[in-house]
Amino acid sequence: MYTSIRPGQVWLDTNGKRIQAHGGSVLYLDGTYYWYGENKEKTTGENGIWHWGVRCYASKDLYNWEDLGLIIPQDLEDETSPLHPSNMMDRPHIIYNQFTKKYVCWLKIMEKNGIQSETVLTADQFLGPYTIEKTNLRPLNMSAGDFDLAVAPDGKAYYYFERVHSETICADLTADYTDVTGYYSTHFPHPAPPYVREATAHFYRNGKHYLVTSGTTGYFPNPSEVAIADTWHGPYTVLGNPHPGDDSCTSYHSQISSVLKVEGKKDLYIAIADRWCPEDMDIPYAFYREMFEFIFQGKADKIPELIQKYQIVPPAPDEHRNTSIADYVWLPFRFDGDMAYLDWKDEWKIEDYE
Template sequence: MNKSFKPGQPWLDTDGNRIQAHGGSVIYIDGIYYWYGENKEKTDGENGIWHWGVKCYSSKDLYNWKDEGIIISPEVDDETSSLHPSACMDRPHIIYNQRTKKYVCWLKIMNGFNEQTETVLTADNILGPYTKVKEGLRPLGMSAGDFDLAVAPDGKAYYYFERVHSETICADLTDDYTDVTGYYSTHFPRVQPPYVREATAHFYRKGKHYLLTSGTTGYLPNPSEVAIADTWHGPYTVQGNPHIDDTSKTSFHSQISSVLKVEGKKDLYIACADRWLPNEMHREYDTYAEMFDLIYQGRENEFDFSRMGETPVQNTSIADYVWLPIRFEGERAYIDWHDEWSLDDFE
């Protein structure tokens, strides 16, 4: 039995298997936490399998997780499906619609470097079965990348996403949460990767809206950024990198996927992150930031790619998790490293 969090160490479920809930989130329902995400158990980086559906786990203490199985299955017989194992399906997010009594799941589908769409599914139960209601959705006519979904106390829902590869968008969702209304705001315009913000994670604390984002470097980690606003649509003020003691500029070699407010705790928020490439922690952010800069300037011939070492096989089946508490000084948010920590450390 686990009695604490050990960031960056292999995290096993109650059956003794690696937890496969990457790029995911945690939702709290009737006294039980459900952690869901990309199932990478078959993704060895060589067999062409990007995902094996969406998996879900349940827990009452956040330390020990029971495998509840695959809640959105891969569609292995349809190579044109966004759920085919070779399709680049990322970052499932599920929210509950109190009005329709439906769980609504959005999936990001990468169809190419600059073309990304969404698949939307609904279910009557968090564990499914889920039914596709939209596929190939281009919200607001945009190529939509990494995202988060959030629901306000009044039931209105919002969709924060990376407009590939330029800026962050906050868009209002329709009443059934399966599309956007057309109303949106724009934030954090950046010239190009790796500076464009992605992996947006929203949370609300003491009247303030927070957005945690990463830079755009694929599975290679980079500095995070936190921004704060008074309203859902901002304007957002950038506070900077919350990992102030991270000299590697890699967010402790991880990428935040979501933020969890712990039930029963006065002010405990957990930044839930993936360590996608645990065997590549020797790589330096400044080196591949330079590489990206030259590539986007059309000067890639000036970069010595041998500095990157061998191209990593992206075996994300062995990706780990880095869950860390968020520390607040007034309104400012910080994330410190802990080799081990417990919920008991907090009120």
């Protein structure tokens, strides 16, 4: 049994197997935490399998997780289905609609034509079964990338997503949460990757809305940003990188997918992040620092010289990376005024927070 959280170390479920809940979120229901995400157990990079459904785990203490199996299984029969293992399904987010009494799940699908769309499913119970309501949804007629869903206390819901590849959008969801209304706001305009913000994670604290985002560099990690606003639609003010002392400029070799406010704790917010490619930890920090200096100076054409300088073996394309061995980096936020920081900790305990 675990008695602490150890960021970046292999995390096993109560059966002794790697936890497979990537690009994930945690939902608290009736005294139990449910951690769900992409099941990458078969994604070795050698077999054309991108996912193996959406897997879910249950815990009372946030340390020890029981495998509940697939709440959204893969579709092995229909190669055109967004749930077929060869299709690039990412970042499931599930919210509850207090009016329809439905759980609503959105999935990002990176289609083979380069367009990114959404698939929307609903269920009467959190653990399913889920029914597909919409596929090939292009919200606001936009190619929609990484995203987060958030629900206000009055039941109104919002959808934060990367408009591929130009800006971040905050869009109001319809009353049933299965589409957008057409009302939206735009944020963080950037010309192209790696500057465009993705992996948006929203949380609310002390009257402020927070958006935590990463740059756009595939499975190569990069510096994160924290932004705050007084309202759901902003305007958002960028406060900076939440990872102090991160000499590698890689957000501790991780990418945040969501933020969890821990029940019963006064001010404990946990950044839930993936370390997608642990083998990249062998790359020298100096390479990352110089690479991002070139990128942010508009000198990306010099990166091949940098690769040669440090004798880096260029990684395979994302679809050929072995993410079945991806790890997790869970860290608690430390607040200094409005700014939210994530200090590196080899080990930490929930009990150490009020």
